[in-house]
Amino acid sequence: MTVDLPAPRVGPLAEHAPEPIKVVLNWGRRYSLWVFNFGLACCAIEFIAASMARHDFIRLGVIPFAPGPRQADLMVVSGTVTDKMAPAVRRLYDQMPEPKYVISFGACSNSGGPYWDSYCVTKGVDTIIPVDVYVPGCPPRPEALLQGIVRLQEKIAGESLSGREIQRRYAGGRVASAGEVQRALVTAGSIPGRGDALVPRPGQPVPEPVPQPLPEAVAQPLPESRGPDTVAIPMTAAPVGSFDPETAFFPPVADHPEAPAEHTSSAPPSGPETTVIPAVVPPPPPVGDPTTPPSPPAAAPNPRRGNGAPDAGRGRRGAGRHRPEHTLADDIFELGDDDE
Amino acid sequence: MTEPASVSPAGLDQPAGDEPCLDVSASEWRGAARELVSQGFTFFDWLTAVDQTDDESDPPGTPGFDVVLHVLDISTPGALRGHLLRTRIPDGAALPSLTGLFAGAAWHERETHEMFGIDVEGFDDGTGLGLRPLLLPEGFEGTPLRKSFMLAARASKPWPGAKEPGEGHDAPKSPGRRRVQAPGVPPPEWGPR
Numbered sequence: 149m150t151v152d153l154p155a156p157r158v159g160p161l162a163e164h165a166p167e168p169i170k171v172v173l174n175w176g177r178r179y180s181l182w183v184f185n186f187g188l189a190c191c192a193i194e195f196i197a198a199s200m201a202r203h204d205f206i207r208l209g210v211i212p213f214a215p216g217p218r219q220a221d222l223m224v225v226s227g228t229v230t231d232k233m234a235p236a237v238r239r240l241y242d243q244m245p246e247p248k249y250v251i252s253f254g255a256c257s258n259s260g261g262p263y264w265d266s267y268c269v270t271k272g273v274d275t276i277i278p279v280d281v282y283v284p285g286c287p288p289r290p291e292a293l294l295q296g297i298v299r300l301q302e303k304i305a306g307e308s309l310s311g312r313e314i315q316r317r318y319a320g321g322r323v324a325s326a327g328e329v330q331r332a333l334v335t336a337g338s339i340p341g342r343g344d345a346l347v348p349r350p351g352q353p354v355p356e357p358v359p360q361p362l363p364e365a366v367a368q369p370l371p372e373s374r375g376p377d378t379v380a381i382p383m384t385a386a387p388v389g390s391f392d393p394e395t396a397f398f399p400p401v402a403d404h405p406e407a408p409a410e411h412t413s414s415a416p417p418s419g420p421e422t423t424v425i426p427a428v429v430p431p432p433p434p435v436g437d438p439t440t441p442p443s444p445p446a447a448a449p450n451p452r453r454g455n456g457a458p459d460a461g462r463g464r465r466g467a468g469r470h471r472p473e474h475t476l477a478d479d480i481f482e483l484g485d486d487d488e
Numbered sequence: 489m490t491e492p493a494s495v496s497p498a499g500l501d502q503p504a505g506d507e508p509c510l511d512v513s514a515s516e517w518r519g520a521a522r523e524l525v526s527q528g529f530t531f532f533d534w535l536t537a538v539d540q541t542d543d544e545s546d547p548p549g550t551p552g553f554d555v556v557l558h559v560l561d562i563s564t565p566g567a568l569r570g571h572l573l574r575t576r577i578p579d580g581a582a583l584p585s586l587t588g589l590f591a592g593a594a595w596h597e598r599e600t601h602e603m604f605g606i607d608v609e610g611f612d613d614g615t616g617l618g619l620r621p622l623l624l625p626e627g628f629e630g631t632p633l634r635k636s637f638m639l640a641a642r643a644s645k646p647w648p649g650a651k652e653p654g655e656g657h658d659a660p661k662s663p664g665r666r667r668v669q670a671p672g673v674p675p676p677e678w679g680p681r
Contacts, residue, residue: 232625265641267632268624 157311170308177221177247178304179209181297184220184244186237188227191254191287195226198290205290208297217243222300224293225277228256228263229270241277246314249304251296252279255286262286509572517575517584521557525589529559529571532590535597537604539635539671541579552578553606557586582609598622605631635671643678 157163162173183205185195198205199212206212214220217240229237241250252273255261263269273279280303283296307313512520538554554576561569577583583600585608586593594613600606601619611619621628630637 230625231628232623234625260641265639267630267637267639268628271641 158309158314162309163311171305174305174307174309177309178301181210181222181249181300182214182220183210183212183222183224184214184217184240185212186223186225186227186240188225188229188233189254189256191226191256194287194290195224195253195293198293203290203294205294205297208294208301210297217241218245220244221247222249222251223277224251224253225257225273225279226253226287228261229273229276230268231270232268234270234273234276237273238276247309247317249280249300250277251281251283251293251300253283253293253296254288255284258282258284507570507572509574511574511576514575514577514581514584517555517573518586518589520573521559521586521589524559524571524573528561528563529569531560531562532586532592533558533560533570535586535593535600537577537600537606537633539604539633540576542635550576550578552576552581553604555583555600555606577606580607582607584608585610585612587612595622603631603633605634637672638674638678639672640674643674 162170165173185192187195197203199210210222217223221244223241223244225237241248250273252258256263256269257273260266260269260271264271270276274282281296281300283292285292510520510524535555535557538556540554541551543551554574557573559571559573561571575583583597583606585597587597588610591613594611597608597611598613598619599622601608602621602624608619624632
C-alpha cells in the first residue's frame with residue numbers, strides 16, 4: 149500500500165514565530181536528540197560507553213532509547229559500513245522523520261578506515277547518506293563523540309527551521325511516500341562508491357568505477373545544502389585552557405581560494421541561520437580528559453591543503469610539530485568532493 | 489589415532505600445528521571425509537580454500553586451490569581432537585560436495601564458491617537453489633579471495649596514509665626498501681597512485 153506523505157514541514161506556530169521563540173524551539177530540539185545507534189563494529193562499543201554513567205551523553209540531552217528510526221532525530225553510524233549493509237543504512241535513514249541529523253563515528257564510517265581497500269567495505273557512509281558531523285578516530289574515545297554531539301547541537305542552535313527550509317534541506321534526500329520507505333532494499337549496484345570488483349584484463353585499459361545511477365525510488369540527489377555544513381572533529385583533544393571553537397575548528401582559509409566552502413567562511417543562503425545566539429549558545433565545554441595525553445600528532449588534520457579540515461593546533465604551526473601530509477580528515481573531504 | 493590407510497598423501501607439506509592433516513586427491517575427497525567420520529570425527533567445523541594458483545615450488549602439487557576441511561571428534565569430553573583434510577583442485581575443476589555427509593557444509597561450500605570461484609559438484613542443501621551468493625552483496629562480480637582479484641579501491645581512491653612499509657608521507661626521506669607487492673595490489677600499469 150502506497151500512501152503519499154505530506155511534505156515535511158514545521159507547525160504554523162513555529163513557522164511564523166518571532167525570533168526569540170525560534171531560539172527557544174531550537175533550544176528544545178538541540179537538547180532532546182533521540183539517538184538511533186547504527187552500531188556496526190567496535191565503534192559501537194565506544195558509543196555505548198559514551199551512553200553509560202561515566203561519560204553519560206544523556207546529560208547533553210541525547211536520549212539513546214529511540215524504539216526505532218521512525219522515532220529518532222539523530223543517527224550515529226558507528227562502525228564499518230559494508231556494501232551489503234549500506235542499503236539498510238540508507239533505508240533506515242529514509243525512515244527517520246525530518247529534521248534528522250547524522251553523526252559519522254569512527255574512521256570506518258568516515259572513509260572506510262583501515263578497510264578502505266577492501267572489496268566489500270563502503271568508502272564512507274557519506275556516499276549513501278548526508279553526514280552532519282564526522283568524528284575521526286579508530287575508535288574515537290567517548291569524549292570525541294561528546295564533542296561531536298556538542299558540535300551538532302551548535303549547528304542545530306544556529307539553524308532556522310521553516311517549512312520551506314526543511315523541504316529545501318531534506319526533500320531531496322527524502323523518499324516521498326510511505327510505500328517507498330517500505331520498498332525492498334536498494335541493491336548494492338545502486339550505491340555509488342561501493343567497492344566494485346574489477347578483474348584486470350591484460351592489455352586493456354583499466355575500467356573506471358562508474359557510480360551507477362540510483363534507481364528511481366532513491367534517485368533524488370543528496371541534499372546539496374548539507375555538504376558545506378558538515379564539520380569534523382579533530383582527534384586531538386584541545387587543551388582545556390586554550391579552547392576556542394572558532395580557531396579550533398574553522399581556521400581561516402583566505403589563503404586557499406580553492407578550498408571548498410566552510411561553515412563560517414561561506415554564507416549559507418539564509419544568512420540568519422548561522423547567527424550564533426550567545427544567550428543560549430554557551431561555549432562548548434572542552435571535551436577530553438585532562439589526564440589523557442593528546443593523541444599523537446599523526447592524527448591531527450593537515451591545514452596545508454586548506455580543504456576545511458579542522459586543525460586544533462593551527463596556532464602552533466611554527467612550533468616544529470610533526471605534521472603528516474595526508475590525514476583521515478583530508479580523505480573524508482575528498483570523498484565528499486567526489487560525490488558532488 | 490591411526491591414519492586412514494585408504495588414502496594416500498599427496499606429498500604436500502604438513503601445516504603447522506599438532507593436528508594431523510591428510511592430503512587426498514579430489515576424487516578421494518568424499519571418501520576420505522566419510523572415513524574420518526567413521527573414525528569419530530563427526531563434527532564439521534569449517535571448510536575453506538587457499539589460493540595456491542601461483543604455487544611453483546612443489547613439483548608434486550599442481551597449481552590450484554587447496555580446499556581444507558576441519559572436523560572434530562567431540563566424543564570424549566575434555567579431549568577434543570581435530571583433523572584436517574586437504575585436497576588440491578586445479579583452477580576450473582569442481583569440488584565434490586560434502587553436503588550429503590554434513591548438511592552444515594552447504595554454507596561453507598557456498599562461501600567457498602563465491603569467494604574463490606570453485607565449482608562444487610553435487611551440491612544439495614535441500615532448497616534446490618544451488619550455489620548462490622551467501623555473503624557478497626547483490627550484484628557483486630568477481631571472486632574476491634582469489635589472488636588475481638584486484639583491490640580496485642587502491643587504484644581509484646587514493647589513501648592518504650602508508651599502505652605498505654616504505655610508503656607514506658615520509659617516504660622520500662626513508663631509506664629505499666623494496667616495495668611489497670602483495671596479491672590484490674594493482675600493478676603500476678593500473679595508473680599512478
